[in-house]
Amino acid sequence: MKRGRKSGELRHQHERPEGSWDELLAPGGAVDAPRGETAIVIYVGSARCRAVYRGEEIDVVVPSGIAVKQKSMLAVGDRIVVAGEAGAWRLESILPRRSALARPDPLRPHMQRLIAANIDVVVHVVSVKAPPLRPRLIDRYLIAIMRGGARPVICVNKIDLLDDEDRREELARLDVYRALEVPVIACSTRTGEGLDALRAEAEGMTTALVGHSGVGKSSILNAIDQRLQLATNTLHRRGTGRHTTTASTLYDFGGGTYLIDTPGIREFGLWDLDRASLRDYFPEFEEPAEYCRFTDCTHVHEPDCEVKERLERREINAARYETYLRLYEDLA
Numbered sequence: 459m460k461r462g463r464k465s466g467e468l469r470h471q472h473e474r475p476e477g478s479w480d481e482l483l484a485p486g487g488a489v490d491a492p493r494g495e496t497a498i499v500i501y502v503g504s505a506r507c508r509a510v511y512r513g514e515e516i517d518v519v520v521p522s523g524i525a526v527k528q529k530s531m532l533a534v535g536d537r538i539v540v541a542g543e544a545g546a547w548r549l550e551s552i553l554p555r556r557s558a559l560a561r562p563d564p565l566r567p568h569m570q571r572l573i574a575a576n577i578d579v580v581v582h583v584v585s586v587k588a589p590p591l592r593p594r595l596i597d598r599y600l601i602a603i604m605r606g607g608a609r610p611v612i613c614v615n616k617i618d619l620l621d622d623e624d625r626r627e628e629l630a631r632l633d634v635y636r637a638l639e640v641p642v643i644a645c646s647t648r649t650g651e652g653l654d655a656l657r658a659e660a661e662g663m664t665t666a667l668v669g670h671s672g673v674g675k676s677s678i679l680n681a682i683d684q685r686l687q688l689a690t691n692t693l694h695r696r697g698t699g700r701h702t703t704t705a706s707t708l709y710d711f712g713g714g715t716y717l718i719d720t721p722g723i724r725e726f727g728l729w730d731l732d733r734a735s736l737r738d739y740f741p742e743f744e745e746p747a748e749y750c751r752f753t754d755c756t757h758v759h760e761p762d763c764e765v766k767e768r769l770e771r772r773e774i775n776a777a778r779y780e781t782y783l784r785l786y787e788d789l790a
């Protein structure tokens with residue numbers, strides 16, 4: 459396995475008959491050039507979806523064969539070709555995706571469900587105190603985000619619940635991510651802290667908010683809404699309450715800014731990932747790996763492993779290495 463691949467680059471050796479990354483990114487395999495205009499999916503229901511087409515929201519019937527034909531389900535953020543006419547639109551095809559975020563189906567864990575497509579940024583929202591910060595959970599999210607081809611951002615919400623000292627301590631636990639150039643934004647929907655920084659990350663991008671339920675995703679969206687609504691006033695919004703969100707919804711803020719609300723996600727599957735490519739998601743191992751005795755060192759059991767030596771010297775974050783070990787075992 460060649461080392462030094464950029465994180466997030468999507469290339470895999472194994473072709474899986476069902477639901478491989480390659481298929482997720484290029485539904486239907488061969489790519490048809492879109493004839494005419496495309497619509498962007500903002501909500502996926504059963505047998506139909508809602509999309510924005512020529513600036514208008516439309517209902518689109520999703521023919522039952524399409525999931526089979528394209529070997530993929532539809533997701534918010536998908537660009538689709540529609541046919542028909544006002545009041546009777548029908549989905550023709552799903553265009554290739556530039557990125558995707560997927561998780562295991564809660565009922566059929568070997569199946570992947572798309573959470574969103576064509577996202578640029580994924581904000582992993584975590585909170586302090588309620589629920590408490592558990593940095594270890596962040597690693598799986600990061601891997602899933604990078605694999606899907608989006609840029610990860612960590613948002614630490616409810617920062618208002620901490621005094622100065624606790625705040626410093628908690629945020630210091632995330633320094634390892636800053637070192638990996640993942641932005642860490644401390645945020646509070648109560649005090650408004652961090653909202654501008656989040657807004658700057660999202661401006662002109664398609665951004666999905668992910669995280670456990672209760673961390674404050676909906677509150678953050680509402681807080682950002684007010685600001686962007688004032689600025690653009692072109693927010694598309696569905697009537698259903700956000701707190702009952704069980705499916706992802708895309709909000710079009712105009713100016714190329716899209717925000718996607720996702721259901722609370724308890725876990726990301728690392729399906730179709732092998733041990734050798736796991737290393738690609740730990741870029742901090744890359745430079746030390748050049749000094750390991752074996753060029754294909756897994757940094758698990760080999761002698762003269764520079765990664766393990768740096769771990770002992772505390773130059774590599776112990777929690778991150780621990781995650782690596784655990785995932786390595788899981789991927790056996």
Ligand code: GDP
Nearest residue numbers: 615616646647648670671672673674675676677
């Ligand atoms: P979601 O499930 O991730 O969408 O979380 P919600 O937005 O529904 O928020 C869960 C709870 O956290 C609610 O009771 C919110 O009022 C509360 N909450 C959200 N943001 C903050 C914050 O910045 N500070 C504090 N103290 N509470 C917050």
Ligand code: ZN
Nearest residue numbers: 750755757763
């Ligand atoms: Zn090594």
